[in-house]
Amino acid sequence: MAPTIAIAREFTPESELINSNYEHIEITEDDTIPVIDFSLLISGNPKERSKAIKDLGKACEEWGFFLLINHGIPENVKNSMLEYVEQFFKLPEEEMRKFQGKNVMDPVRCGTRSLNNGPGRTISRGYIKLIVHPEFHFPDKPAGYRDTAFEYCKSVREIVEELLKGLCEGLGLEPNYISKAMDLDSSFQRFVSQLYMPCPKPELASGSPAHSDHGLLTIVTDNGIPGLQTFHNGKWINLRPPPNAVMVNTCDQLEILTNGKFKSNVHRVFHTGNTTRISLVSTNGPSPDKLVSPAPELVDESHPPAFAALTMREYYERHQSSSLDGKTILDQVRI
Numbered sequence: 001m002a003p004t005i006a007i008a009r010e011f012t013p014e015s016e017l018i019n020s021n022y023e024h025i026e027i028t029e030d031d032t033i034p035v036i037d038f039s040l041l042i043s044g045n046p047k048e049r050s051k052a053i054k055d056l057g058k059a060c061e062e063w064g065f066f067l068l069i070n071h072g073i074p075e076n077v078k079n080s081m082l083e084y085v086e087q088f089f090k091l092p093e094e095e096m097r098k099f100q101g102k103n104v105m106d107p108v109r110c111g112t113r114s115l116n117n118g119p120g121r122t123i124s125r126g127y128i129k130l131i132v133h134p135e136f137h138f139p140d141k142p143a144g145y146r147d148t149a150f151e152y153c154k155s156v157r158e159i160v161e162e163l164l165k166g167l168c169e170g171l172g173l174e175p176n177y178i179s180k181a182m183d184l185d186s187s188f189q190r191f192v193s194q195l196y197m198p199c200p201k202p203e204l205a206s207g208s209p210a211h212s213d214h215g216l217l218t219i220v221t222d223n224g225i226p227g228l229q230t231f232h233n234g235k236w237i238n239l240r241p242p243p244n245a246v247m248v249n250t251c252d253q254l255e256i257l258t259n260g261k262f263k264s265n266v267h268r269v270f271h272t273g274n275t276t277r278i279s280l281v282s283t284n285g286p287s288p289d290k291l292v293s294p295a296p297e298l299v300d301e302s303h304p305p306a307f308a309a310l311t312m313r314e315y316y317e318r319h320q321s322s323s324l325d326g327k328t329i330l331d332q333v334r335i
């Protein structure tokens, strides 16, 4: 079942391990995680919509994270996607090798990642990372995966567009401000699917490192096996979303664009136990060649520009070729 191919940069030699600032921190639960009802956001009822817009802005300011319900992604599409991911990682090694990719900007990359987070603390996960917009790159195996994924990624873009409209309105900007300024007709959308192997020795478990995402908003769903944690008020919060909710992260370029008003979310995966976690992660960002800097409308004497401009492409390249610990890349452009 375990995929065995690997990409060199995905292995971090012990000598290069970063001493994370996010280790040895309390892990807790929090029942005040914001929940946004998408049906109210797109509702024709102005009162409902304006309440949803207010809650959405508050979630991005205070958490950089929220659960989204009534989002309209059909349950059967999500379930098929999860099944296809499982089938994909069962493909024979020589089939998978075709999708391996060679460098971080390749539109199709898959492999395994073993994270060596200290003596005996190794986890294994299979991943496939695909650029799905403006051009749709996707493996042709297993049969049906590509077509279902096309629908799934399109639904995600539509949701993101509506969320961004709501966020713009909340900021006092024209609803299509971000869409126009960041040329979202050719938005940079990436689809990542990860399969976290069971970790039979829970005391040794770790997961993907603490990081914030590139892009504007990330939409995450999973197979119901928990593992994702968000960093909030100095603690790690376990996320246990109800099955009908998707998880949404505010990402670095939304923090840049809003000149720091919305905070990108630091999160990680901490997977333990005898179960396999599968996640579907879609990052949604500006058009690859767009220079991303604070919106002039959100800059004034008391809010000087907090970030230097960088293209989406360059930001992504840095993000993919660095060892991340929290907001590593955002800190590089912070003024």
Ligand SMILES: O=C(O)CCC(=O)C(=O)O
Pocket (backbone or CB within 6 Å): 192, 194, 208, 213, 220, 222, 228, 267, 268, 269, 279, 280, 281
């Ligand atoms: O696998 C997950 O649940 C989330 C992974 C993640 O944070 C990412 O791919 O950026």
Ligand SMILES: [Fe+2]
Pocket (backbone or CB within 6 Å): 211, 212, 213, 267
């Ligand atoms: Fe992430």
